[in-house]
Every structure is written in structure tokens, then in C-alpha cells.
Amino acid sequence: MTRDMVFSRFERFWHWSQAALIIHLIMTGFEVNGAYEFYGYERAAELHRFNAWLLLGLSVFAIFWHFISGEWKQYIPTTDKMRAVLRYYTLDIFKKDSVHPFKMTPLVKHNPLQRIAYSAFNLMILPIIWVSGLLYMYYNDWPDIGMENVPLALVAGIHTAAGFAMLVFLIVHVYMIFTGKPLMRYLKAMITGYEDSHD
Amino acid sequence: MPYRVTLALLVGLILAAPGAAWASGTKSTADHGKFEQLKGPFKSGPEVTAACLECHTEAASQLHKTTHWSWAFISPITGEELGKRNVVNNFCVATATNWPRCTSCHIGYGWDDDSFDLSQETAVDCLVCHDTTGTYKKYPAGAGHPAYVDKTFPPNNPNGEMFEAVDLGKVARSVGRTGRDTCGACHFTGGGGNGVKHGDMDTSLIDPPRALDVHMSPDGEGFTCATCHNPDGHDVPGSRYAPTARDTAGFDTPSAVYKSHATCESCHGTEAHAAHPKLNDHTDKVACQTCHIPEYARGGFKTKMWWDWSTAGTKVDGQKVVKDADGYPLHDVKKGDFRWQANVVPEYFWFDGRIDYTLLNETIDPQGVVEINSFSGGPHDPTARIWPFKVMRGRQPIDAEKNILAVPHLFGQDEDAFWGGGKFDWNKALRAGLRERGVDYSGSHAFVESAYYWPITHMVAPKEDAVGCNECHTTDGRLASLSGFYMPGRDSIDWLSKLGWASVALALAAVTGHALIRVFFALFHKVSQ
Numbered sequence: 001m002t003r004d005m006v007f008s009r010f011e012r013f014w015h016w017s018q019a020a021l022i023i024h025l026i027m028t029g030f031e032v033n034g035a036y037e038f039y040g041y042e043r044a045a046e047l048h049r050f051n052a053w054l055l056l057g058l059s060v061f062a063i064f065w066h067f068i069s070g071e072w073k074q075y076i077p078t079t080d081k082m083r084a085v086l087r088y089y090t091l092d093i094f095k096k097d098s099v100h101p102f103k104m105t106p107l108v109k110h111n112p113l114q115r116i117a118y119s120a121f122n123l124m125i126l127p128i129i130w131v132s133g134l135l136y137m138y139y140n141d142w143p144d145i146g147m148e149n150v151p152l153a154l155v156a157g158i159h160t161a162a163g164f165a166m167l168v169f170l171i172v173h174v175y176m177i178f179t180g181k182p183l184m185r186y187l188k189a190m191i192t193g194y195e196d197s198h199d
Numbered sequence: 200m201p202y203r204v205t206l207a208l209l210v211g212l213i214l215a216a217p218g219a220a221w222a223s224g225t226k227s228t229a230d231h232g233k234f235e236q237l238k239g240p241f242k243s244g245p246e247v248t249a250a251c252l253e254c255h256t257e258a259a260s261q262l263h264k265t266t267h268w269s270w271a272f273i274s275p276i277t278g279e280e281l282g283k284r285n286v287v288n289n290f291c292v293a294t295a296t297n298w299p300r301c302t303s304c305h306i307g308y309g310w311d312d313d314s315f316d317l318s319q320e321t322a323v324d325c326l327v328c329h330d331t332t333g334t335y336k337k338y339p340a341g342a343g344h345p346a347y348v349d350k351t352f353p354p355n356n357p358n359g360e361m362f363e364a365v366d367l368g369k370v371a372r373s374v375g376r377t378g379r380d381t382c383g384a385c386h387f388t389g390g391g392g393n394g395v396k397h398g399d400m401d402t403s404l405i406d407p408p409r410a411l412d413v414h415m416s417p418d419g420e421g422f423t424c425a426t427c428h429n430p431d432g433h434d435v436p437g438s439r440y441a442p443t444a445r446d447t448a449g450f451d452t453p454s455a456v457y458k459s460h461a462t463c464e465s466c467h468g469t470e471a472h473a474a475h476p477k478l479n480d481h482t483d484k485v486a487c488q489t490c491h492i493p494e495y496a497r498g499g500f501k502t503k504m505w506w507d508w509s510t511a512g513t514k515v516d517g518q519k520v521v522k523d524a525d526g527y528p529l530h531d532v533k534k535g536d537f538r539w540q541a542n543v544v545p546e547y548f549w550f551d552g553r554i555d556y557t558l559l560n561e562t563i564d565p566q567g568v569v570e571i572n573s574f575s576g577g578p579h580d581p582t583a584r585i586w587p588f589k590v591m592r593g594r595q596p597i598d599a600e601k602n603i604l605a606v607p608h609l610f611g612q613d614e615d616a617f618w619g620g621g622k623f624d625w626n627k628a629l630r631a632g633l634r635e636r637g638v639d640y641s642g643s644h645a646f647v648e649s650a651y652y653w654p655i656t657h658m659v660a661p662k663e664d665a666v667g668c669n670e671c672h673t674t675d676g677r678l679a680s681l682s683g684f685y686m687p688g689r690d691s692i693d694w695l696s697k698l699g700w701a702s703v704a705l706a707l708a709a710v711t712g713h714a715l716i717r718v719f720f721a722l723f724h725k726v727s728q
Contacts, residue, residue: 032687032688033687033691033696034673034674034688034689034690034691035691035696037673040669041668041669041672041673041687041688042667042668042669042672045477045668045672045687045688046477049477089713093717094716094717094720095720096720096724139480140480140483151685152684152685153685153690153692156685156687156690156692157692157695160691160692160695160696160699161695161699163699164695164698164699164700164702164703165702167699167703167706168702168703168706171703171706171707171710172706172709172710175710175713175714178714179717
């Protein structure tokens with residue numbers, strides 16, 4: 001059995017802080033949207049704004065780090081082994097002693113499905129949520145940027161839609177953590193940084 | 200205004216505040232007790248006024264130009280002729296033919312019929328506003344005169360309220376600035392009793408606790424009415440007929456040029472929430488009063504919410520007057536049915552400052568609710584904000600053939616007076632009332648429901664008691680009835696929510712299904728081993 005450092009300390013810090021912030025943003029966001037009552041609107045909105053700034057700050061660091069380290073290349077979509085990975089999740093995973101066709105290494109951390117999913121997350125969901133969220137936050141300044149005739153419902157709606165996309169992403173992402181063999185393999189890797197090779 | 204200038208002004212104001220000229224304790228340069236002219240004795244109010252005018256030469260002519268005197272006001276926005284002598288309300292309905300009773304709240308003497316000469320200088324009542332002794336009271340049916348000899352109200356009724364003969368000389372020698380009590384003598388008891396009309400003004404404001412009115416309380420800022428309604432040459436700013444719905448000028452800084460400062464923004468500016476900047480994002484669309492007056496009639500007195508004239512003239516179980524447990528009349532044979540309420544949550548509407556009254560000759564819909572006044576403004580109107588209102592509702596007489604509001608002759612002993620010789624005969628009372636306003640009564644009457652909107656602007660609570668975000672940003676909150684704009688926490692896009700939650704459910708179903716199949720095969724492999 002070999003141990004490879006796959007996720008660096010910064011990567012893990014970034015991932016788990018982002019996870020906590022996004023989960024809390026989803027909680028507070030849907031409360032502001034009126035789905036349920038937990039904090040009460042005032043506190044929920046306040047926390048949502050505060051968390052949003054933290055996430056933005058974290059993202060600035062993360063983007064900087066990804067570019068400096070070249071790690072951004074991990075997210076370039078590829079079709080290599082895509083069929084095999086899809087086949088694994090839909091069929092092979094149920095078979096006895098089946099092995100994931102993709103081998104995680106420090107140089108290639110994400111399987112082709114992850115690359116597509118994370119790119120969609122980074123290039124679609126996050127930018128939409130940032131832009132719509134910041135506009136939402138600065139609603140009073142819309143006349144200054146020529147947006148006085150844009151209905152708030154439109155921006156709020158886009159932000160909410162992106163929020164739903166985030167929640168769907170989160171559900172599937174959390175489930176996928178537990179598709180490793182053994183069960184805790186991926187979670188362990190993301191916590192300790194080391195991928196235990198069982199092959 | 201550039202931010203730095205605003206900041207400088209703000210700091211300046213804070214530094215200047217302890218010595219501000221508007222503080223109520225300003226010392227006068229004259230002791231009226233030493234004036235020869237005021238030695239007296241005086242036999243009547245007008246004699247005192249004549250003495251006042253010897254020094255205050257312009258006072259009467261200044262007052263003659265005001266709504267306080269003329270009871271007439273031409274709306275600068277709609278051009279409508281308003282004022283007490285012109286409007287029809289849903290309390291005692293109208294002033295015409297009822298002058299001596301109504302004009303016990305006029306700042307003059309002797310307005311007992313329509314022929315009153317509004318140009319008389321000595322008919323101005325200086326004392327009702329400038330008394331500091333608390334002994335000067337206008338007699339309720341005295342056309343503005345106080346009691347010169349001891350008498351009760353109602354007259355010759357030993358059970359009535361006693362009005363002692365006023366010592367005019369003493370009052371005249373003690374005159375001073377107006378106070379909460381002098382303004383309140385009329386404004387707190389409008390509609391014939393404490394707190395009846397406004398809802399946000401009653402005698403609890405004479406000496407209010409801080410929780411009731413943070414500005415007027417001696418434990419707060421100790422303001423008098425004139426601190427905000429600062430008169431210029433006896434002209435008092437802050438008209439309810441033509442209010443400022445949104446003050447964009449902000450701080451009213453001390454200057455040589457007279458400025459009225461009846462708006463909150465005059466002192467607080469347009470961005471008053473330094474500790475909670477998000478609240479400043481609201482001030483363009485939400486009036487200060489909306490959040491800072493959580494309820495009106497909070498001073499321990501009820502305000503009248505409903506007046507149904509249609510039951511006037513009838514007794515209930517043989518009783519002329521039926522009262523609730525707190526002593527408020529629920530039925531009065533002279534007036535009909537009442538409803539009263541304390542600690543009332545206002546109703547909220549968009550309001551841009553324009554008010555249209557339903558005046559006497561306007562055709563009304565007898566099946567609908569007649570809006571005594573209505574106003575314009577909406578969420579996309581830059582001059583409009585959400586304002587709190589007391590809505591006075593009731594039922595009042597109309598001319599059923601002409602479909603116009605009718606005005607009854609109520610007060611007096613003559614044979615047409617509803618409360619007098621007319622013995623509750625609506626036809627007599629309405630014919631006489633309408634005749635006085637130059638309208639021929641058709642001979643048939645009916646009752647129509649009406650609503651009268653009163654902007655709420657007094658009884659400002661301390662900030663810790665202001666309406667919180669959650670009371671509006673929620674479904675079924677205070678602003679549930681306002682439509683046409685998207686408000687977070689109250690509104691969501693229904694189809695988007697349905698679609699969104701369906702996607703979430705689908706995602707959950709997919710991962711749960713996948714997990715179950717994995718569990719199933721895992722067990723299957725185990726068993727088949």
C-alpha cells in the first residue's frame with residue numbers, strides 16, 4: 001500500500017471552508033427566500049451577506065492559488081476514460097470487487113466526470129451566484145449602473161435558481177463522496193490529504 | 200451632497216445640539232407680568248388680544264393668513280379647497296351649521312355662524328396657544344370663548360364638566376411659548392374627545408414616557424410640538440393636507456434662511472442608520488414613521504376606529520348610551536355606534552404626498568366604500584414611500600338621489616338640529632346642513648360606508664422598539680397587502696420554487712436509488728458467496 005499526498009493543506013483548507021460557507025449560505029439563502037424559518041429573516045439576511053463576503057474572499061485566494069500553482073489545469077474537461085467512468089457509476093459499481101477505472105494521483109486528481117462537474121460549478125454556478133448576489137446586495141445603486149428599470153424579481157430569481165443548482169450539486173457531490181471502495185476512502189483523502197492506494 | 204460635507208455637518212450638529220436654539224428652555228427677554236397693558240382687568244378674550252396687539256403689531260395679521268385661522272386650505276397639488284370649513288369627514292361630518300361647537304377649537308373668538316368676519320384682529324385668540332398657567336380653556340360650545348363665569352358643559356347640567364371663570368389678567372401676564380399642552384388642547388382632543396381623531400395624538404403626549412414618544416418625553420428630548428413644527432411668523436409647517444411624503448433635502452442646517460423642519464430628515468438626514476447601514480437602503484422607499492411608530496394610540500387611551508351614524512337616534516335596550524368596560528361609548532343615541540382601539544398596528548400604503556378629498560358635490564358610489572381622502576403613489580414612484588395610516592371607517596349619511604355626501608345640522612336648539620329640536624330627524628338635519636353649503640337636499644337619504652386615511656407621524660418610539668425586519672420581510676407580515684414590487688422574505692417566484700424543489704427532490708431520489716441498488720448488490724454478493 002502506498003500513500004500519495006493528493007490534496008495539499010491549502011486545498012483542504014479551501015475545500016472545507018468553502019463547503020461550510022456554501023452549506024450555510026444555502027441554509028440562510030433559502031430562509032431569505034422564504035422556504036422556512038430558522039434564524040428569522042433579519043439574522044438570516046445578515047449572515048448570508050457576511051458569509052458571502054467570506055466566500056468571495058476565500059475564492060480570491062483560491063483563484064490566485066490555482067493560477068500560481070497551475071492547479072487550474074486539473075479542471076480542464078477531457079473525454080479520456082469518460083465512457084469507462086460513466087459505465088463504472090451506472091453498472092460496474094454494483095459488481096463484486098469492481099475497481100474504479102480512474103486512478104487518483106497528485107498530478108491528475110479528478111476523473112473526467114468530476115472535471116466536467118467542477119468546471120460547470122466554477123464557470124456557471126459560482127459566477128452567476130456572485131454577479132446576481134452582488135447586484136441583489138447593491139439594489140439601491142442600480143440607477144447608477146443603468147439598471148433602474150430591471151425588476152428586482154429577475155435578479156432575485158436568477159440568484160435563487162443558481163442557489164437551487166448549488167443545492168443539487170451539493171446533494172450529488174456529498175453522495176459521490178461515499179461511492180469509494182472502501183466507503184470512507186474519498187472522505188479520508190479530502191481530510192488527511194493522502195490517498196491510500198488499495199490496488 | 201458630498202460625503203465629507205455631510206459628515207462635517209453631522210459632526211457640527213452633534214456638537215451644537217446641547218445649545219441648540221430649539222431647546223424648550225430658552226429664556227425670554229420680556230416679563231409679561233411687568234407690562235402696563237396686561238394689568239387688566241379684562242372682561243373678555245378680545246380685550247386681551249387688543250392689549251397683545253399693542254406690542255405684537257403683526258401677530259393678528261400673520262395669523263389671519265394661516266389655516267389655523269381660516270380653516271380653509273387650498274391644496275398646492277390638487278387645487279382642491281380643503282380645510283375644516285370645506286371638507287366632509289366621517290366623524291361629526293362637517294362644520295357648517297355647527298359652528299359654536301366646532302369653533303371651540305378655533306384660534307379665535309365668536310365664530311358662531313357663517314357670517315363670522317375673518318378680518319377682525321381682536322378676534323384672534325392669543326391665549327389658547329400661549330397660556331402657561333393651564334387654566335385657560337375654551338368652553339366647548341362657546342364659539343372659541345373661554346368661560347367668563349362658572350358654568351358646566353353641557354350647560355345647566357349639574358352633572359356636567361365644570362368650567363370655572365378664567366382669570367384673563369393672570370393668564371395674559373403669564374404668556375409664553377406654546378407647549379405640548381397648549382397645542383394639545385385642540386389637537387389631542389379633535390373629534391370631540393381625547394384621542395378620537397388622529398390616533399397618534401392624545402393627552403398622553405402632554406407628559407409622555409420615553410417609550411411613548413422619544414422626542415417629546417421629558418426623559419427623552421423634551422420637544423414641544425413647535426420644535427418640529429417650527430412656526431415662522433405664526434405659520435406652522437407640517438400640513439396634513441399637503442404632507443412631505445419624501446424629504447430628499449435631508450439635514451435642515453441652521454441658516455439665515457427660514458426652513459421648516461417638520462420632517463424627520465430635517466434633523467436626522469436621509470441616512471440616519473450609521474450602525475445598521477442596510478436600513479439606509481430603505482429610506483428611499485419606506486417612511487421613517489413606518490418602522491419607528493410600531494403602533495399608535497400607545498399612551499393608554501383608545502382612538503375611535505369606527506363611527507356608524509346609521510344607528511343614531513335609536514336607543515339600545517332603552518339606554519341612550521352604552522359603554523364598554525373602560526368607559527368608552529359603544530353606542531350613543533345622538534351619534535350612533537362606535538368602535539375604539541388602543542395599541543393599533545397601522546395600515547400601510549404607498550403615498551407620494553398627493554391627497555384627493557371627496558368633497559361635498561362629488562358624485563359617489565353608494566354601493567362602494569367612499570374614500571373621504573385618497574392618495575397616489577406606487578412602488579416605482581420616486582416621490583412615494585410606504586407610510587403608516589390610521590384608517591377611520593364608518594357609515595355616514597348621503598343624499599340618496601343625488602349620490603353625494605350629505606352634511607347634517609347637528610348642534611343647536613333650533614327645530615332642524617339633529618341633536619336639538621329636530622329630534623333625530625335626518626331629513627330636517629340634512630336639508631338644513633346642505634342648505635348652508637348651497638346644496639338642495641333631494642329629500643331622501645341613505646348611509647354609505649366610508650374610509651378616512653390619517654398619516655401616522657407622532658408617538659415615535661425609541662429605536663429599540665422600532666419595527667424589526669422580520670415583521671415585514673415575511674409572508675403575512677405588516678406589508679402583506681402591498682403589491683407590485685418584489686420584497687425578499689415576503690415574495691418568491693412560485694414556478695421557480697416548484698421547479699427548484701422538484702430538482703432537489705429528483706437529485707435526492709437519484710442518489711437514494713443508487714445507494715439502495717448498491718446496498719442490494721452488496722447483500723446479494725455476500726449471500727451468494
